[in-house]
Amino acid sequence: MFVRRLLYVNTLRNWLSLDADECRVKTMLYRTNSTGVEGYVLTELARQLGWEVFEALKLRKNGVPFVQNLYTDAAERVPNCIYYAYSN
Numbered sequence: 001m002f003v004r005r006l007l008y009v010n011t012l013r014n015w016l017s018l019d020a021d022e023c024r025v026k027t028m029l030y031r032t033n034s035t036g037v038e039g040y041v042l043t044e045l046a047r048q049l050g051w052e053v054f055e056a057l058k059l060r061k062n063g064v065p066f067v068q069n070l071y072t073d074a075a076e077r078v079p080n081c082i083y084y085a086y087s088n
Helices: 002-016 033-048 067-077
Strands: 028-031 052-055
Touching: 002 033, 028 033, 028 067, 033 052
Parallel strands: 028 052
Antiparallel strands: none
16 A cells, blocks of 8 residues: 555656646646545645646446546646646
8 A cells, every 4th residue: 555655646746847837737636536545645635736636527337437538627627738648
């Protein structure tokens, strides 16, 4: 569990390193209700680091979000963006 949390924390911090004026990266985290305490801690860390946090609205039966819906939502929230990226 510790290693997984460390990987998540490093991922949150690494994406922020791309937030230079030239790159204009907008960091958005989509969370699910099934993430429990671990997810809550990571969600709060993301908010503290300046990420925008949203609920993933459309999920598969196993609780995993549909990636297409995440991209669609991101495109609606940031319509003037040329590129979108996904990290899991």
